[in-house]
Amino acid sequence: MAIPTxxxxxxxxxxxxxxxxxxxxxxxxxxxxxxxxxxxSYTFTRDVxxxxxxxxxxxxxxxxxxxxxxxxxLYRDAGWEHVSSxxxxxxxxxxxxxxxxxxxxxxxxxxxxxxxxxxxxxxxSLLFANLTIMIINMFNLLSRFNDRPWSIIVPxxxxxxxIFIILGYGISAFGKKIQKLQQ
Numbered sequence: 001m002a003i004p005t006x007x008x009x010x011x012x013x014x015x016x017x018x019x020x021x022x023x024x025x026x027x028x029x030x031x032x033x034x035x036x037x038x039x040x041s042y043t044f045t046r047d048v049x050x051x052x053x054x055x056x057x058x059x060x061x062x063x064x065x066x067x068x069x070x071x072x073x074l075y076r077d078a079g080w081e082h083v084s085s086x087x088x089x090x091x092x093x094x095x096x097x098x099x100x101x102x103x104x105x106x107x108x109x110x111x112x113x114x115x116x117x118x119x120x121x122x123x124x125s126l127l128f129a130n131l132t133i134m135i136i137n138m139f140n141l142l143s144r145f146n147d148r149p150w151s152i153i154v155p156x157x158x159x160x161x162x163i164f165i166i167l168g169y170g171i172s173a174f175g176k177k178i179q180k181l182q183q
Contacts, residue, residue: 003045004045004046005035005043005044005045006032006043006044006045006046007041007042007043007044008027008032008041008042008044009040009041009042010023010040010041010042011040012040013166013170014058014090014119014123014170015169015170015173015174015177016173017056017058017090020054020056021053021054021055021056024042024054024092024094025052025053025054025097027042027044028050028051028052028053028054028094028097029051029097031046031047031048032044032045032046033045033046033047033050033052033094034052034054034083034084034092034094035083035084036084037084037085037086037090037092038086039086050096051096051097052094052095052096052097053094053095053096053097053098053101053102053103054083054092054093054094055080055092055093055094055103055104055105056090056091056092056093056105057075057090057091057093057105057115058089058090058091058115058118058119058122059071059089059091060088060089060122062088063088071091075093075105079095080093080094080095080105081093081094081095089122093105109181112181113178113181113182116174116177116178116181117174117178119174120170120171120174120175120178123167123170123171123174124171126167127164127167127168127171130160130163130164130167131164134156134157134160137156138153138156138157141153141156
């Protein structure tokens with residue numbers, strides 16, 4: 001018999017991943033244990049006998065081979081269990097909850113700064129990639145819609161402005177986190 005699952009939906013942003021950790025730990029306190037992560041969705045199993053503390057890590061470029069296994073082994077050795085991954089970049093870990101303990105994957109200043117800088121660089125890369133795509137799209141749209149270019153260009157520009165605001169906010173948020181650690 002299959003173990004019943006429950007789904008929860010939540011909009012979360014990379015710069016607030018600490019809030020996701022707290023939310024997942026709170027779900028665990030209520031008996032919901034994370035099983036799988038999707039886009040805006042979390043699948044849980046119910047087990048009130050266990051309680052976990054959750055932590056998220058951003059690591060891109062690991063694939064699914066030896067590099068990924070070595071990465072998981074590092075955290076297993078530190079007492080963490082890998083639960084799920086999303087997009088091949090965000091990895092969800094948990095360990096048994098202990099009172100008065102606030103477990104973190106990154107415990108030293110240098111590795112936390114490096115972690116934030118890595119995520120910030122991804123946001124910057126996405127911003128420049130989208131800027132390049134936007135410029136190409138604008139040239140294509142202007143050449144194809146000679147009679148009424150603004151009927152399509154304005155909505156497309158609006159979408160890009162929203163994307164740039166989100167990415168810019170992410171860059172700024174991680175910049176502030178880095179700056180706060182360096183003080």
